[in-house]
Amino acid sequence: MERIKEEKSAEQEWQWCLVGNIVEEHEYGENHELRCGNKQFRPNAKVYVNLIYGGMGHESILVIGTPRHSHRYIEIVIARKYVVNFRLQKVFKPVILKRMDQSGWDWWGNTDNARDKIIKSLEWLNPVEAEKARRRFL
Numbered sequence: 001m002e003r004i005k006e007e008k009s010a011e012q013e014w015q016w017c018l019v020g021n022i023v024e025e026h027e028y029g030e031n032h033e034l035r036c037g038n039k040q041f042r043p044n045a046k047v048y049v050n051l052i053y054g055g056m057g058h059e060s061i062l063v064i065g066t067p068r069h070s071h072r073y074i075e076i077v078i079a080r081k082y083v084v085n086f087r088l089q090k091v092f093k094p095v096i097l098k099r100m101d102q103s104g105w106d107w108w109g110n111t112d113n114a115r116d117k118i119i120k121s122l123e124w125l126n127p128v129e130a131e132k133a134r135r136r137f138l
Contacts, residue, residue, distance in 0.1 A: 020083040063077075
């Protein structure tokens with residue numbers, strides 16, 4: 001079993017992924033005070049997104065990114081409202097691919113089917129980017 005997983009990682013030098021950025025500012029609390037970023041991530045931090053909680057209207061999403069006070073990537077569930085600028089990208093970074101491979105969740109993969117699923121998700125997350133992705137990759 002271990003050998004099969006190694007071969008999968010070795011042959012997959014990239015994969016499609018939905019990526020986004022953490023919001024610059026958002027309102028917090030009853031007094032509506034402005035906060036930068038969110039508790040885990042700096043403003044504008046790039047995160048790699050997995051939409052595993054579809055039954056809840058994707059209000060919560062799984063992301064991989066570098067937290068505020070570390071350079072190691074973490075995998076965490078956050079509210080979708082804290083992520084903006086959703087887009088389709090090919091991921092080549094070995095550290096991200098390794099993190100996705102070690103995750104307890106299935107990530108996108110490098111197939112045309114995975115790309116099409118991401119574009120379909122972009123249609124309601126960010127329609128402008130969905131159209132750009134269609135023109136660029138199809």
